[in-house]
Amino acid sequence: MEDQDKLEILKKLLLTEEKEFADSIAEKVEELSKIVHQKQELSHKVDPIIDDKLEQFVEEIPKTLGPTITEALKEEIKNSQDAVVEALFPIIGKMIKKYIAHEMRLLSENINRKTKAAFSFKNWFRKTRAKAQGITEGDLILSDYAKPRLMQMFVIEKNSGILLADYSPLSDGTIDKEMVAGMLTAIKSFVEDAFEGGDQDLELIEYELYTIHIQNFYSYYVAAVISGAYSMMFKEVLEDQILDFAQHNISNKELKNSALFTQKLKKHFADDIV
Structure with missing residues (x-):
């Protein structure tokens, strides 16, 4: 090879x-x-x-x-009601505080309007009384506001939170009434559900200078926003007046006619409660 x-x-x-x-x-x-x-x-x-x-x-x-x-x-x-209450309390508190702050501004505007109102016998008498007591007219008006006074009244459907009627002798009606009605219903339902109280209803909400008196009926409830000292005597008189109004003025006709309902509410609570 x-x-x-x-x-x-x-x-x-x-x-x-x-x-x-x-x-x-x-x-x-x-x-x-x-x-x-x-x-x-x-x-x-x-x-x-x-x-x-x-x-x-x-x-x-x-x-x-x-x-x-x-x-x-x-x-x-x-199973965690305490935790839920703890979490929602600040949120609800802010909502209430915002509403209260708005109402306080309305109250301040009302006081200013009263002090700047045109001459009348009532204004003259108040000025004279303020001078005699050695205080300003504004302080005297504020002391008058310290007395229990109806600021706003709402009639609200229980389950839905729908505003059926409202009346305010002092406010100019600039607040969102439907929003307030829904907020009150949410707070009311939340408190009643959060605490196992059987069939008991929330009857009172206190916040700084305001007391919200809640009177429950079968299908609706009445919420009365009160400024000043909310005494037991005032509470009893207010309860009697609301019961009297419900007995003589509230029927299915009124519950379905918001304008008529509001007119009757205004007529019944036009005068001071006490």
Whole structure:
């Protein structure tokens, strides 16, 4: 065997292994290329289906999971009433404080209007009385306001919180009455539900200079916002007047006619309660 033949045999032995290795790499690269290509092709077909399913899932979540989540929240609130009260108290407090601050501004405006009112015998008598007592007329008006006084009265449907009628002898009616009615109903329901008191109803809310007297009836309740000293005597007189008004003026006709209801409420409580 010549040297040339031997060299050819050696080259074949060496290159065969290298060729097999190169062929295996090429085969693997081709397989990977097919996989990538197939995924891209599959993605074009599958992605729209997945997007549709996701949209359908998002739309159906409130219907399918909503009742379950609501029930779970109710159970959690029931088992953690102290924590719920602690969490909601600052929020409710801010709402009440905002309402009170607004009413205080209205009260201040009323006082200023009274001091700047045109001459009348009542104004002259008040000025004379203030001078005799050595105090300013504004202080005398403020002392008058320290007496229990009806600031606002609401008649509100119990379950819905809808305002049925309202009357205010002092306010200009600039407050959002429907919002206040809803807020009072929310506070009332929250307190009654938060404490296991059976069928007992919330009857009084005190906040700084104001007392909200609540008188409950079957399908509605009356909320009277009182400024000044809320005494037991005033409470009894107020309760009697509300009961008297309900007995003689409230029927299904009034409950369905807000304008008529408000007119009767204004007529009945136009005079000072005490």
